[in-house]
Amino acid sequence: MKTDNQKAWFLVLPVLVLVSFSAVIPLMTVVNYSVQDTFGNNVFFWAGLEWFDQMLRSERMWNALGRQLAFSSIILAIEVPLGVFVALNMPKKGVWASVCLVLMSLPLLIPWNVVGTIWQIFGRVDIGLLGYALDAIGIDYNYTQGFYAAWATVIVMDVWHWTSLVALLAYAGLQSIPDAYYQAAKIDQASRWAVFRYIELPKMLGVLMIAILLRFMDSFMIYTEPFVVTGGGPGNATTFLSIDLVKMALGQFDLGPAAAFSLMYFLVIMVISFVFYTVMTSLDKRDAK
Amino acid sequence: MTDATAQAPGASSLPEDLTAERNASRVGRRFGPSGSAVVMVLYLLFLMLPIYWLLNMSLKTNNEILGAFSLWPRNATLQNYVTILTDPSWYMGYVNSLIYVLMNTAISLTVALPAAYAFSRYNFMGDKHLFFWLLTNRMAPPAVFALPFFQLYSSVGLFDTHIAVALAHALFNVPLAVWILEGFMRGVPKEIDETAYIDGYSFGRFFVKIFMPLISSGIGVAAFFCFMFSWVELLLSRTLTSVDAKPIAATMTRTGGAGGIDWGVLAAAGVLTIIPGALVVFFVRNYIAKGFALGRV
Incomplete structure (x- = not known):
């Protein structure tokens, strides 16, 4: 069991200093901007909660949030069942298991802008295999102009990029099931579905929870991949929260509204992180029993 | 039966x-x-x-x-590959990326190792809150930090240096490394620590000579994940650099020339960015899931 020791603070001090430097100071800059206004020349004056008020009324932010939630829900609805399904079909051991693990990990290790580039090249009607094939069978597909084509591309790209993560975690959960469980199920003449429902699913639940929350969180912050492929277009069709924020802060230099936007965005993430943390610690406690 | x-x-x-x-x-x-x-x-x-x-x-x-x-x-x-490997404005992108990725991995592991040990072994005031606070940084959207980072590193004269990107990436890699390492460390029985102290080992000697070899796979996995997340990130590394430390990912965004985009060179650059990941993934293939689950499988 753990022992009480206040000197342990010295061991975490380096982390505290480093992360404070990278997190607290920049965050305070954001807070600073969010309550001030400027007419240039670095002259700032107090604006109170004006920016927050403005952003909460701004249709632009609500639309971006709506698109973001739609995107995150869709990719979760596809990636989680697909990932579990793939994990159930993976070879249990041997050379093929290694081959599958390595090949499946590959998309996870590709720089995010290159993921965008890959799908750009793959999806273009003139040079891409996918775009060319769809065009050849008569489907009107152009991800830079069509609303549905753009969404479909961004979603398929994310499924391509991240389903393996869900599959790997589910696979790790499956590996931890002792053979005796299957043995008992066999004696009880359990159906395939019952084996999945009462043995495999409960054993996978812990890691699956982590997978779902990680995927939700990361899809909620997605920036690079859709930015490279669609640039947030056509129009604003695929402008998710991060894309909109960067556009506002670094593109238009609307510091006040962007800072208020950032803080509210961060708040949402904090709430989700708290749920995540609570789930994880309760799982750890369950494991410890 | x-x-x-x-x-x-x-x-x-x-x-x-x-x-x-x-x-x-x-x-x-x-x-x-x-x-x-x-x-x-x-x-x-x-x-x-x-x-x-x-x-x-x-x-x-x-x-x-x-x-x-x-x-x-x-x-x-x-x-296309010849073009990239002979043109410094291209291949320096890879060199820059590798420099800040390796710096980040070294920094993250150095500070994360003692912290993870503290979290896995001791209760101390505020430990749960500190752990949660670290987690929120892993989950913080880089877009929120892009502008303040730019201003912070400009004001201290670190803009367009490798160390700036390495420190910025520490924001999400240090928490990640702490989580992964803590997961591995809790698997090591506490009796080992106690036996070592009875045998007269000092903390530092015990940690380096006995403890670190025991969790070497954990250190490998944490290093791999730091490497990977620093390697794939674009938004912060692009915002914090202009010329001297420009990463390959940012170099790739400027292939549009007078005659349109040079697709061949762009594709070749993409292939070259996949290679480092493909090389190291082989060694950690059995631990990848454990890493993604923050050490909790």
Whole structure:
């Protein structure tokens, strides 16, 4: 069991200093901007909660949030069942298991802008295999102009990029099931579905929870991949929260509204992180029993 | 028989024939013997096809790419790779990326190791809150930090240096490393620490000589994840650099020239960015899931 020791603070001090430097100071800059206004020349004056008020009324932010939630829900609805399904079909051991693990990990290790580039090249009607094939069978597909084509591309790209993560975690959960469980199920003449429902699913639940929350969180912050492929277009069709924020802060230099936007965005993430943390610690406690 | 089943934690204590029978019936009950193989082949095909297409493009000249549509390069050429490997504005992108990625990995591990040990071994005031606060940084959207980072590092004169990017990436890599390492460390029995102290080891000597070798796989996995997340990130590294420390990912965004985008060179650059990940993934393939689960599988 753990022992009480206040000197342990010295061991975490380096982390505290480093992360404070990278997190607290920049965050305070954001807070600073969010309550001030400027007419240039670095002259700032107090604006109170004006920016927050403005952003909460701004249709632009609500639309971006709506698109973001739609995107995150869709990719979760596809990636989680697909990932579990793939994990159930993976070879249990041997050379093929290694081959599958390595090949499946590959998309996870590709720089995010290159993921965008890959799908750009793959999806273009003139040079891409996918775009060319769809065009050849008569489907009107152009991800830079069509609303549905753009969404479909961004979603398929994310499924391509991240389903393996869900599959790997589910696979790790499956590996931890002792053979005796299957043995008992066999004696009880359990159906395939019952084996999945009462043995495999409960054993996978812990890691699956982590997978779902990680995927939700990361899809909620997605920036690079859709930015490279669609640039947030056509129009604003695929402008998710991060894309909109960067556009506002670094593109238009609307510091006040962007800072208020950032803080509210961060708040949402904090709430989700708290749920995540609570789930994880309760799982750890369950494991410890 | 039922007794044996109920208490057996592993398959080793089961009769051989029953285990074999069980495996056979499980496979049979699924989609037939080859059903799983078909699913896996289809899924891997889906994963590999876009990568193959990138490779295909990288071996073609721009004329061939835009001219005739073909499933494989007719006149395979390495010209695109030659272009990248001989032009400093291209290959320095790789060098820059590697420099800040390695710096970040070193920094993250150095500070995360003692912290993870503290979290896995001791209760101290505010430990739970500190741990949660670290987690929120892993989950913080880089977009929120892009502008303040730019201003912070400009004001301290670190803009466009490798260390700036390494420190910025520490924002999400240090928490990640702490979580992964803590997961591995809690698997090491505490009796080992106590025995070492009784034997007269100092903390530092015990940590380096005894403890670190015990969790070497954990350190490897944490290093791999730091490497990976720093390598794939673009938004912060692009915002914090302009010329001297410009990463390859940012270099790739400027391939549009007078004659349109040079697709061949772009594809070749993409292929080259996949290689480092592909090389190291082989060594950690069995731990990847554990890393992604923050050490909790």
